[in-house]
Amino acid sequence: xxxxxFLDALLGAAAATALSPLLAEAxxxxxxxxxxxxxxxxxxxxxxxxxxxxxxxxxxGQCGEICPNRCIQxxxxxxxxxxxxxxxIVPREQACILCMKCGEVCPTDAIQPVARELAPILxxxxxxxxxxxxxxxxxxxxxxxxxxxxxxPLQDVAIRVGRLEQPRVLKDCVGCGLCExxxxxIPQAIRIIPDYG
Amino acid sequence: xxxxxxxxxxxxxxxxxxxxxxIVFAMLVALPFMHVYQTFTAAHAYDLLAPSEKQxxxxxxxxxxxxxxxxxxxxxxxxxxxxxxxxxGLQLSDPLAVAGQMAAGLKVYAPFLxxxxxxxxxxxxxxxxFCGWIxxxxxxxxxxxxxxxxxxxxxxxxxxxxxxxxxxxxxxGVGLLLSAATGSVLMAAIYPPxxxxxxxxxxxxxxxxxxxxxxxxxxxxFDTLVARRGFCRYVCPGGALYSLLGRYRLVRIRRxxxxxxxxxxxxxxxxxxxDPLRDHFGQECNNCTACIAVCPTQAMTFVLRPTDIPEQGPxxxxxxxxxxxxxxxxxxxxx
Numbered sequence: 001x002x003x004x005x006f007l008d009a010l011l012g013a014a015a016a017t018a019l020s021p022l023l024a025e026a027x028x029x030x031x032x033x034x035x036x037x038x039x040x041x042x043x044x045x046x047x048x049x050x051x052x053x054x055x056x057x058x059x060x061g062q063c064g065e066i067c068p069n070r071c072i073q074x075x076x077x078x079x080x081x082x083x084x085x086x087x088x089i090v091p092r093e094q095a096c097i098l099c100m101k102c103g104e105v106c107p108t109d110a111i112q113p114v115a116r117e118l119a120p121i122l123x124x125x126x127x128x129x130x131x132x133x134x135x136x137x138x139x140x141x142x143x144x145x146x147x148x149x150x151x152x153p154l155q156d157v158a159i160r161v162g163r164l165e166q167p168r169v170l171k172d173c174v175g176c177g178l179c180e181x182x183x184x185x186i187p188q189a190i191r192i193i194p195d196y197g
Numbered sequence: 198x199x200x201x202x203x204x205x206x207x208x209x210x211x212x213x214x215x216x217x218x219x220i221v222f223a224m225l226v227a228l229p230f231m232h233v234y235q236t237f238t239a240a241h242a243y244d245l246l247a248p249s250e251k252q253x254x255x256x257x258x259x260x261x262x263x264x265x266x267x268x269x270x271x272x273x274x275x276x277x278x279x280x281x282x283x284x285x286g287l288q289l290s291d292p293l294a295v296a297g298q299m300a301a302g303l304k305v306y307a308p309f310l311x312x313x314x315x316x317x318x319x320x321x322x323x324x325x326x327f328c329g330w331i332x333x334x335x336x337x338x339x340x341x342x343x344x345x346x347x348x349x350x351x352x353x354x355x356x357x358x359x360x361x362x363x364x365x366x367x368x369x370g371v372g373l374l375l376s377a378a379t380g381s382v383l384m385a386a387i388y389p390p391x392x393x394x395x396x397x398x399x400x401x402x403x404x405x406x407x408x409x410x411x412x413x414x415x416x417x418x419f420d421t422l423v424a425r426r427g428f429c430r431y432v433c434p435g436g437a438l439y440s441l442l443g444r445y446r447l448v449r450i451r452r453x454x455x456x457x458x459x460x461x462x463x464x465x466x467x468x469x470x471x472d473p474l475r476d477h478f479g480q481e482c483n484n485c486t487a488c489i490a491v492c493p494t495q496a497m498t499f500v501l502r503p504t505d506i507p508e509q510g511p512x513x514x515x516x517x518x519x520x521x522x523x524x525x526x527x528x529x530x531x532x
Contacts, residue, residue, distance in 0.1 A: 062282065
C-alpha cells in the first residue's frame with residue numbers, strides 16, 4: 001500500500017470515529033449534494049438511484065466478490081462516510097462486462113437482479129452514458145480507429161460508426177464503460193457520464 | 198455421590214468452538230483467493246499471469262479441483278462473509294444487517310428480512326452463540342486476550358477497567374437512529390465481524406487493507422490497554438442485538454452447587470466478565486462453554502429453561518465452611 005492511501009485510510013478512520021459530520025448530512029429527498037462530487041464513478045449495473053442505493057446497501061462486499069472481471073472496487077472515505085465500503089466502478093481501470101452476477105448475489109436489492117438478455121438490460125441498467133470528445137477521437141481526426149465500437153457489447157444498439165469509423169453514441173447506451181476502457185487515446189476520447197438516478 | 202454429573206462431552210465443546218471459529222476465519226481468508234482464482238480461470242489467462250499469480254492459481258487449483266469441474270462458475274456457491282453471505286443458494290445475513298438496513302431504508306424488504314431468519318431462530322434457542330462460535334473477530338479477540346495474559350505475566354500493565362455493560366445497547370440504539378437519519382447502514386463501519394470479513398477481502402483480492410483495519414486494530418488495543426474484551430462487552434451493537442434476542446434462550450449453562458468448590462475459575466475465564474460462580478449468566482452469556490471446560494470439579498452443565506436458576510449460594514466447600522463456623526458462632530449463617 002502506498003503511503004498516500006495509508007494516510008487516507010488513517011484520516012478516514014479518524015473521521016469515522018468522530019461521528020460528527022454524519023449529523024450534518026441531511027436525509028434523502030432534496031438532491032442538493034449531487035453535483036459536488038469530484039470522483040467520476042459508476043455504480044454496478046442494475047443499481048438503484050444513488051440515495052435509494054445507499055439506503056439499501058449493507059456494505060457486505062458480495063458484488064465485488066462475485067464479479068468475474070474484478071471491476072468492482074470499494075470506497076474508502078473519499079466519497080463521504082455514507083459511501084464507505086460501497087461498490088463502484090471506474091471504467092478506465094476495469095469496465096463492467098454486463099454479466100449481471102452482482103444483481104443476482106446482492107441480498108438487499110440495492111443492485112437489482114437483471115436477466116442477462118438484451119431487453120432487460122436495456123430496460124433496467126442505467127450506469128451512465130458514453131460521450132465522445134471529437135477533438136480527441138482519432139476517427140474524427142481522420143485516422144480510422146473504431147476500437148470503441150468493437151469493444152461495445154451492444155454494438156449498433158448503443159453505439160454506431162459512420163464514415164472513417166467515426167463513432168456515435170445512441171440513446172440506448174447503458175454505460176458499461178468497455179468503450180472507455182478500450183479507447184487507445186490518452187486521455188480517453190470516449191467517457192461514461194454517470195447516471196446516479 | 199448423588200450429585201448430578203454433566204455429560205462428559207460438554208467439557209470438550211470449547212475445543213469444538215475453537216475449531217468452528219478457525220474454520221470460519223480460514224474460509225474468510227480462502228474466499229478472496231478463490232475469487233481471484235475464479236477471475237483467472239474466467240479470463241483463460243494462465244499464460245499471461247505473473248509468476249506469483251501462477252503460484253496462486255496452482256495452489257487454488259489443487260485445493261478446489263476435488264470439488265469443482267468448472268471453477269469459474271462452481272466457486273460462486275460460497276460468497277460473502279458472516280455479515281451477509283450466500284451458501285449454496287441459501288442467503289444468510291446478520292440480524293444487525295437487517296435491522297440497520299430497515300432503519301436506513303425506513304421500510305421492510307421481505308426477501309432480505311428472511312435471510313436473517315435462521316440466525317434469529319438459532320439465537321432464540323442458543324442466545325448470543327454467534328459471538329462465541331462464529332464471529333471471525335472473536336477468534337482474534339480471544340487470541341488477543343491470551344497475548345494480554347502473557348504480557349501481564351511479563352510485567353506489562355494490562356487494562357482491566359470495567360464499564361457499564363448497558364453501553365452497547367445505547368450504541369445499538371444510537372447506531373440505528375443515525376442509520377435512519379443518514380439513510381445509510383453506518384453500523385457496518387463499526388461492527389467487527391463485518392469489518393474483518395470485508396478487510397480480508399480487500400487485503401487479499403484488492404491489494405490493500407482499508408480504513409476498517411485501523412478501526413479494528415484500535416479495538417484490539419482497547420481490549421489490551423483499557424478493558425479485557427472491552428469492545429464485545431461494552432460497545433458492540435451486534436452483540437447487543439444478539440443479547441436482546443437471546444434473553445430467553447432455551448439452552449443455558451448452569452452451576453451444580455453441590456459439586457462447586459467456589460474456586461471462581463469460571464469467573465476468571467469468562468470473556469464477557471459474567472458471574473457464573475453466583476449463577477449470574479444473564480442475557481449476555483454466549484454459551485462459549487469456557488467455564489465448563491475450566492471447571493475442576495465438573496460443576497458446570499447445560500440446562501433447558503428460559504431463565505437462569507436463582508442464586509444457589511456457595512458451593513459445597515463454602516457451605517461446609519459456613520456450617521462449621523456458624524456452629525461455633527464465629528460468623529453469621531449467611532445464605
